[in-house]
Amino acid sequence: MKALVKVGYACNEHCTFCHTQQLRHIDGDADEITAKIHRAHALGHTMVVLSGGEPTIREELFRWAGLVAHLGMDLGLVTNGLLLAYPEVLARLMGSRLRYVYMSLHAGEAAIHDRIVRAGSFAAATAAIANLQGQGLAPTLNCVVTRQNLAHLRGLVDAAAAWPDVTLKFSACEPKGGAMRLLDIVVPRLRDTAAAILDALQYARERLGPGRARHGGVPLCLLPGFESDYDDLRTHRYWTMVEVGEPDLLPVDDRNKLHPSPHCDECAIRGGCPGIFREYHGRHGHAELAPPRAGLRSNSFSWVLEQVYTPTGDADHCPLLDPDGPGGGSLDPWEPARHLFVRHRDRVARYRCDSRDFDDDAIATVKHAHGQVYLDASRKPAIDDLARDLVKLVRSPICAPCRHRHTCTGLFEPALSFDLADAEAELRARLAQLGGDVLEIGCGSGRITAVWRDAIARGAVRWCGIEPDRDALARLHERVPGAQGRAGLAEDELPKLPGASVDHAVIAHAWNHLDDPTRVIDELARVLRPGGELWIFDDVPFGLARTGAQQARAAAATAAWEHLRNDDAGAAAARIVHTEFVALERRDIAPDTGNQWLIRYRRSPA
Secondary structure, eight states: OEEEEEOBSOOSSOOTTOTTGGGTTOBOOHHHHHHHHHHHHHTTOSEEEEESSOGGGSTTHHHHHHHHHHTTOEEEEEEOOSGGGSHHHHHHHHHTTEEEEEEEOOOSSHHHHHHHSOTTHHHHHHHHHHHHTTTTOOOEEEEEEOTTTGGGHHHHHHHHTTOTTOEEEEEEOOSOTHHHHTHHHHOOOHHHHHHHHHHHHHHHHHHTOTTSEEEESSOGGGSTTOGGGBOOTTTTTEEEEEOTTOSSOEEOOOTTEEOOTTTTTTOTTTTTOOOEEHHHHHHHOSTTOOOOOOOOBOSEEEEEEEEEEOOSSOTTSOGGGOTTSTTTTOSTTSOTTTEEEEEETTEEEEEEOOOSSSOHHHHHIIIIISOOEEEEOOOSSSOOOHHHHEEEEEEOGGGTTOTTTTTSOOEEEEOTTOOHHHHHHHHHHHHTTOOEEEEEESOTTSTTGGGGHHHHHHTSEEEEEEESOHHHHHHHHHHSTTOEEEESOHHHHGGGSOTTOEEEEEEESOGGGOSOHHHHHHHHHHHEEEEEEEEEEEEOOEEEEEOHHHHHHHHHSOOOOOBSOOOOHHHHHHHOOOTTEEEEEEEOOOTTSOSEEEEEEEEOOO
16 A cells, blocks of 8 residues: 655646646655654555655655665655656665656657646656666556647657556646646646547557556546546555645545536446546536436445454553554544444454445445444355344444544444344334235345235235346246236336226335336326325445455455445435325434335325
């Protein structure tokens, strides 16, 4: 894991878009930088990456590089590369375990690059790139896309053909610093940036082969076919970063961007999308975005075990505040959403989530607002029985009075008395009381249908199910003799049913699988008899604490995504706007519940 340490904001170039342009007079104190290198080591980082400004102009560079190596870490640089044009400098840094270079190059020709950066810099930059070839560094060349180079990105791809070790990155220009001050001169409209980057990525795939060009800062909906080629601090395995003057290393995040609501709320690829720069959105809005609504998505993610340790304090003392713990008593390095600390008896386990299926806000909702955090206690490739396979984790009682409760990552403990099967059993008992004509949508192989087995056999329930999976429906017919199922989508099969023909309708664990829930609700309003009830229950996303071996098994499994949305009770209820339906009951998700919500309605008289 990398730590990004800003050493100051002075620079020997003058990029038109520089986001720290107004801070160029500020340099970090040398002792402060030294202390932060030691702090990165104490936190367990394996690499310190020096950045700025331009880190290579600091006279302490080689001293800091030597310290990083002495502490057993690797060294990285975020640099304009000018100093690396000198072979002896590069050799000396390689001797201090230089293993990572992220370098700026904004065009494949001097006239364009120098216009953006500074006259004469292109020759030195390309000399540095030549020196980096064959060193095992696999440098990234970052090209910030501005109005000055927008039409010249293919030229950089052509230049990269001579540098087989490099990966290109095309980055949207963030309206900050110099780019904000000269916004209309420097920053292209997002649609133009995306079109130019998409063209460059397609050209690079043909010219250089797959994997040689990536992108950053552009919403994924504008780069179809290249969604998985997104590149940012997290894809480069950065864990923390620290600016000049900040007292401690802080988690990396995407808080400089946003997903406009409600425009992006139902986007199928939101989890891995960076969103849109806040400053750009403030100036231009979000009309250029085209979030895809259709598409499968995950309904779970994992925190993977990183460390197990024994805290020195007693059980009433928070181990996260332990001066002898991995954080040295500071909460700052731990991400509120993506880190997970679990205490069991006298040990504490630290986990981390690197999933791109969910963004930080969604993970925080699962962890803190909904409290759907579980320990994977199984040895299966994929979870198939939540009640047996999972142990619920809840916030420790010592968190309740803590003043850091709402900003901290939190301490979790197993809730050994909690049983997911209890809520399921209670719901099944209630469903068993339904009689008459019962319609079940998304009946699967009969997990819920079985509650009516005896009633169907004696004729007290006339059951009809709709299920798109014919094999599952065949298993249901074996499991529940007399059950009559229809193979197909609810959207297609419901219109075939007579009006006012059903006493009760149940959508069991299928709401988030429906192609068009609004259309389904329209049809249910037609087929339900006045006074009939509509039951809808489904799950919200959940997070699993796993070992590395468990995560490897899960990653190798063949389980496919099935969810088209991840509605909770509130989101589902918001879609049911028919005046024919009167709300009777709503069970929301909370940290003291399982992950199944329920909403229930009555069909009002015509």
